[in-house]
Amino acid sequence: MFVSGFTIVRNAEKYDYPVVESIQSILPICDEIIVLVGQSEDNTLGLIQSIGSNKIKIYHSIWDDTLREGGTVLAVETDKAKNLISPEADWCFYIQADEVVNEVFYPNILEAMQTFKNNQKVEGLLFSYQHFFGNFNYVAKSRGFYRHEIRVIRNLPAIHSYRDAQGFRMAGKKLNVKKIKAEIFHYGWVRTPEIMKKKIKDFHQLWHSDQWIAAQEEAINDFDYSEISSLEVFKEKQPTCMEQRILNKNWDYQPRFKQKKVNLKHKCLFWIEQKTGYRIGEYKNYKLI
Numbered sequence: 474m475f476v477s478g479f480t481i482v483r484n485a486e487k488y489d490y491p492v493v494e495s496i497q498s499i500l501p502i503c504d505e506i507i508v509l510v511g512q513s514e515d516n517t518l519g520l521i522q523s524i525g526s527n528k529i530k531i532y533h534s535i536w537d538d539t540l541r542e543g544g545t546v547l548a549v550e551t552d553k554a555k556n557l558i559s560p561e562a563d564w565c566f567y568i569q570a571d572e573v574v575n576e577v578f579y580p581n582i583l584e585a586m587q588t589f590k591n592n593q594k595v596e597g598l599l600f601s602y603q604h605f606f607g608n609f610n611y612v613a614k615s616r617g618f619y620r621h622e623i624r625v626i627r628n629l630p631a632i633h634s635y636r637d638a639q640g641f642r643m644a645g646k647k648l649n650v651k652k653i654k655a656e657i658f659h660y661g662w663v664r665t666p667e668i669m670k671k672k673i674k675d676f677h678q679l680w681h682s683d684q685w686i687a688a689q690e691e692a693i694n695d696f697d698y699s700e701i702s703s704l705e706v707f708k709e710k711q712p713t714c715m716e717q718r719i720l721n722k723n724w725d726y727q728p729r730f731k732q733k734k735v736n737l738k739h740k741c742l743f744w745i746e747q748k749t750g751y752r753i754g755e756y757k758n759y760k761l762i
Contacts, residue, residue, distance in 0.1 A: 596643060597623040666698065
C-alpha cells in the first residue's frame, strides 16, 4: 500500500501556521508528502525545508489573487498539489497547514486504509474534528464548527477539491466514505488576537471584494475571542509533535462569553445535540456508507 500526503501553504510564519507540525504528524504513515508552497512574504520555504525528510517533495506555485469568490483559489491550489501525487498511490492524505493528526490514531488510520484498499465503493475516509479555540486548552463546541470532514481520498483523477478546499467531490457528486475512529486537531483559531485579526482581514480577500472588506472593517478590527457560545476544556493528550509549540505559544486565555440573544429554535437544537449527539441540519459534504 502506497500513501501520499499533500498540502498547500503560504505565509506560514506571517500567520503563525503550525505547518511543520502538521507535516510531521502524517510523515510516519505516508510514503511521500507533496508540499505546494505559494509565493510568500516570509520564510515559509525554509520552514518546510527544515523538516529534513526525503519523503517531502517541495513544489512552488503562484496563487491567482484575482480569484476572490468563495475561497476558490484554495481549491485550485489544493487540486494542483493533488495532481503532483505519485500515480502509484492508493490513498491520498490531505492535511491543511493548521491541522495535525495525533499519533494515537495511526493504527486506526492504517487499518482503515488497508481494510478498504480494494473496496472501490469506498472513495474516502471521514475524520472527526477537535477545533481548538483561544489557546490549546479549549475546544469549540458551537454549532458553527464542522464536526467531520474527509481527509483521506482514493487516488482518482475525477476527485477534486470542493469550494474553499474544506472537502472533496467527484464529478460534482459527494464522495462515498467510511467514518473511522480518528481525529484531526484543528488549530486555526489558536493565535494571538493581533495575528488572528490580521489573518481574518487578509483572508477575506479570498472570499470578498475590497468594497465588502471596507464595509466590514470595523467588525474585523473588533475581533476578540469572546465571540463563541460554547467551549469545553480539552483533557486528552496533545500530539507529541505539538508539545514544543504548546510550551512556547500557549498564551494565557480565559474564555469570556458575550451575552447574545439566542432564539428558542437555536436553544432547542443545541439541547438536542448535547443530549443525543445528533446535529439537526448539519452540513455534510459526503455520503456515509
